[in-house]
Amino acid sequence: MDSEDRLLTPGEVAALFRVDPKTVTRWAAAGRISSIRTPGGHRRFRESEVKKLLFGERGGPPPEQP
Amino acid sequence: MDSEDRLLTPGEVAALFRVDPKTVTRWAAAGRISSIRTPGGHRRFRESEVKKLLFGERGGPPPEQP
DNA sequence: CCATACTAGGGTAATTCGGGGC
């Protein structure tokens, strides 16, 4: 019952996708990924959303639910 | 109808935004978030205010309204 | 009153933001 969506920083997401943090920011600006902004203007991304995109939602996601 | 504004500590708010507790304190100092001070000088934040900022953007707020 | 966890404050390093151009 862990429905807690951890928030990741642009650098974290960029490291997962092997891209530049700036590219992640572009995805958020293009609306391709949900983004939460801090009062300071920095973006945070949901780990669930990122993981879903990482697996392309197709091919065979890791069965984390025995 | 829950008008109960629970008070959160800087650490709680920081965990929600995935930032450092010091950063939350800085937001209060900058007037970006309402802060209540304890007689000792520690800050407390309203859960309603924090959640409003958390979902101020778009993403998918879980409406827990049974 | 004692003990533990957390917070305030200042200062410095790292990261992120925004736009522009290739």
Place this chain on the structure above:
DNA sequence: CGTGTCCGAATTACCCTAGTAT
């Protein structure tokens, strides 16, 4: 069209000690 890199500016993260909260 999308990505990586440049710049300057802003925001955030981690270091420390002392005081507060429970």
